[in-house]
Amino acid sequence: MFESAELGHTIDKERYDKEVPELRHKLLEAQYELVKKADFPVVMIIAGVDGAGKGETVNLLNEWMDPRHLATNAIRPLGEEPSGRPQMWRFWRALPPKGHIALFVGSWYSIPLVERVHGDMKRGEFDERVEEIKHFEHMLADEGTLVLKFWLHLSKNGQKKRFKELSKKKKTAWRVSDTDWKHLAMYKQFQTVSEHLLRETSTAEAPWHVVEGADERYRNLTIGNQILRALRARLDQKAKPVAPVRAPSRIEAIDGVTILDRLDLEKKVESKDKYNDELAELQGRLNLLSRRRKFEDISVVSVFEGSDAAGKGGAIRRVTQALDARKYDVIPIAAPTDEEKSRPYLWRFWRSLPQRGRIAIFDRSWYGRVLVERVENFCSEPDWMRAYGEINDFEEQLFKNRMVVVKCWLQITKDEQLRRFKEREQTPYKEHKITDDDWRNREKWDAYKVAVNEMIDRTSTEWAPWTLVEANDKYFARLKVLRTLADAIERVL
């Protein structure tokens, strides 16, 4: 990867002075067009060896472009988030909206690189991380993000020379730290690991640009030109991308039988007394679990999905009743805001991940992508098809990070739904709970059944299984939800 970045590339002052004004003008022009169109976001990584000019490049880009639409993220890599969120959380938070550029110095590459070089990360885990990075960047690209990755390179001698130069002058000596000299001594190891890392992650959708860092003018012009070229290519794109038709992939049984049809929806609790007894017992159990010492070391992500009027709200209330109000958040998911719409669809859920010792209760969730968005054609088939894998990746990251993922699907019969809709219309204080949307959704009952069936097939994993809740009897449903949650938490404590 580095062969052509050790050739001693240079640009003379005359050419530099001549080309820079024009380049800056065009860069700004492109940036304003990006802001105005707000069609896609840009994620830019500036990485590379110490002393090759990462800091200078960031400063330069902030000078050449309009920093109001360019966010610089100097994110220090951490082995573990103190808040207990997955490692990718800080990067997800910093993802730019459409029309904006986010510049990352220090990125999802930092930890695997440094830990692997120092031998703190085994080969197997490193390979796993590389795959995760590829999946992440693939998702970004699929969601329309322009991903630009620059690696500033210096040969070992070049790095040494640079450190010596900087050390000599009072004004710049502070820029060379002890760590820098230590890294120089490990140049070979850094070189080997980063070459491997770069080659593996140099994909068609997010290739690395290796830039020789020794000559400042060469470096600046190269990076400026590459950014301009990438922006222009995207901005000037005429043809709308068309995905190739692939194998139609829906899981849809020709006899019309889905997993939901095999549920015994008539299951019920014998009596109200029995319900009250069990409810109290389960709520007590859940409360005690949430107060255990070890609970502070995990967090819980619970997801409630279900047919309209299946009783999600009621079930959630029985859960929250059991908990200290400081322990949980209920996150109702409605149509996405503008903020959310202009980022990858999982962004809003990353935002709401709980800290350690807390329970997040999602009233509807990321599964909207493969339910309402699929059924209503809010996204294309390739989009919801790739969502299964993206969701599994997401939940796997939660699981690996000691988050308990509990997913409940509440199901009622079509008749029962009708009964409840009518009841809602006739009960004054329930009136607000029934809208035209609900009636419209009801017409798509069968399409939803197919979507739910496929969702359960493709996203019920070892680390985050679905629980199907028979919900014609509200009491039965609530008890099952509480029991599922308590059992799942107990298993990890």
Next chain:
Amino acid sequence: MFESAELGHTIDKERYDKEVPELRHKLLEAQYELVKKADFPVVMIIAGVDGAGKGETVNLLNEWMDPRHLATNAIRPLGEEPSGRPQMWRFWRALPPKGHIALFVGSWYSIPLVERVHGDMKRGEFDERVEEIKHFEHMLADEGTLVLKFWLHLSKNGQKKRFKELSKKKKTAWRVSDTDWKHLAMYKQFQTVSEHLLRETSTAEAPWHVVEGADERYRNLTIGNQILRALRARLDQKAKPVAPVRAPSRIEAIDGVTILDRLDLEKKVESKDKYNDELAELQGRLNLLSRRRKFEDISVVSVFEGSDAAGKGGAIRRVTQALDARKYDVIPIAAPTDEEKSRPYLWRFWRSLPQRGRIAIFDRSWYGRVLVERVENFCSEPDWMRAYGEINDFEEQLFKNRMVVVKCWLQITKDEQLRRFKEREQTPYKEHKITDDDWRNREKWDAYKVAVNEMIDRTSTEWAPWTLVEANDKYFARLKVLRTLADAIERVL
């Protein structure tokens, strides 16, 4: 993955008898359209648990469709190819041309699944294999192949019932083997591993279809309908796929300096005597290496690329002179044949991989994809961009399989090329060596330089590094080639 395939799906005889004739008619119609258009090939995998009807499905498809354009490959998985080729070789060989369908019973999934279940494959290696499979199928899809994967499923009880039924009747008892009963005892392990394997490899471009296998009519109708739907979707596709514009990814230095410019092309051998001495010595060394006992346990893949008239042919002759004619094959690569054009571009090279104890000498190679095909726009930028990764994957498989990959790029100056072109025109027996193409390529000298520079940057790997050969002096070039080859072979013996 299997939730919706344990629901006891059935289709009654009446519906089956009514729908089958129509389905068969439409399937045949689609197949003939596929043959006639010859736009894309179809790869179909029939996998699943024993007793779920894999064999019956293959027979059925051969009956329902025209077997002249449907090749059935019952490839027994092998831990290692006796010929020493990589494990994927037998599957590459069986890839269908455009317009044809290849049916695989036993596929690239068999070995990882079985070995993992029996604990003969560690988790790390299994994960690596899963990634290889994903890359392979991604490549197939990118090359236009329609990939259809069916997994026939039975619950544990279903499998037991089925084995008992078959065993009872004389006519079918032979179908249940001891291995089948053994596998039944390991049902849980098979289930766990295959669920994981299927989920990981159920990608947007090649998703699995899980089909409940218990009811024959349900199974047949489901598979038939899915195939029909997939074929029709592709055949009826109106819009030509347009790849989204991604970050332009070319490595192209703004000062115009490439790796080739830093070569000292004036290097030469002092005298003809010196050349003759060294030549004899190196050829002798190579010959001895090829006769070592351990040489029978490896194979060598050597690649010769270079500017026109750089002396590839002469260098290759000096290599073959040193070898027993039974030990090597020279594979000259010209424009692809029709046979080759209708398959993924790497197919022709897989065909020519050497057996153990042999040396394959490629006179030009798969690198044509990122050289001539790039420069002449024979393929699109996204196509040659993904080729770097595909080529690295390919060479890594060779390396892992104890194949020594040696790649030489022969470079001359533009002046020296002119001198040689003119000499060729004026020497009667060399006249055939110079064509209009050569003159045309010469006009694209700079574009080739950029392409070679990027090729070396992106495909010089630990396991298959490039050697740049300064070739203005033919003697020098030949000796360097021989030395490179001998050194590389010696290192592994």
